[in-house]
Amino acid sequence: MTYARTEPTDQEPDIRARPPLVREFLLVAGLFLAYKFGRRAANGHVEEAFRNAGNVWDLERALHLPGEDAVQGVLLHSQTLIHAANTYYATVHFPATVLFLVWLYWRRPRHYLWSRRVLAVLTGAALVLHLLFPLAPPRMLPAAGLIDTGQVYGPTVYGATPATDTMANQFAAMPSLHVGWAVMVAVGLIVATRSRWRWLWLLHPAITLLVVVGTANHYWLDAIVVVALLAVALAALRLPLPARAPAGTPSPFRVPAGAALPVHTATALPARTPADSGAAR
Secondary structure, three states: OEEOOOOOOOOOOOHHHOOOHHHHHHHHHHHHHHHHHHHHHOOOOHHHHHHHHHHHHHHHHHOOOOOHHHHHHHHOOOHHHHHHHHHHHHHOHHHHHHHHHHHHHHHOHHHHHHHHHHHHHHHHHHHHHHHHOOEOOHHHOHHHOOOOHHHHHOOOOOOOOHHHOOOOOOOEOOOOHHHHHHHHHHHHHHHHOOOOOHHHHHHHHHHHHHHHHHOOOOOHHHHHHHHHHHHHHHHHOOOOOOOOOOOOOOOOOEEOOOOOOOOOOOOOOOOOOHHHHHHHO
């Protein structure tokens, strides 16, 4: 039996690895709601959040990290640019992650299960840190001297009075899930696809990082911490191996005996001569 070492141009989804749709929808929705309500539970620690903000700002300066104002200064050169950054911050984060999971569920079920688990672990760890370490973002810290670009130029997803904002906890800057989810989207798509252009997905977390810092919603350390948490989650949760095909299932790489091989994959074999046959005896 002969095997041809060919590689398919596209990977067909392994439907055996695809979990039930309704169950997954309820699971992901439940995890998201648990995170949202958990974040709200961390609200109200205003004094502690500002004290932690001062400590983070001082630590960044001690580590000689670039000032967040350097990025914001570039964005403020153009009202169109700062408006685009605010829009990206407000509208891309959640839809991009949802589309990422939907595409994986449909086209790469095995990668979907892995990515969903990693995102769940990362988000849970972030929630614990929000509860333990409330942090006011740099746009609220007088020492930073930054502008709340969302309130000034729009659009914004936050209320004008953070302490009484009923829609979001504005004192949960550490870590930045905007950056964490964006990095996981890029990693997941790079792992799940084989296009030579797949590395361009890294632009999503790169742009997200510049946006969250330039709009003064996060410190550099918020991004560094979430990337560290993601690295731990990726190390702990490995991509599962593909399921074995049931016995009797034809392999996509197997060529039946006697069938002609494609010209570009067939391996020329030396013809046997009568002398060879005689030697074999």
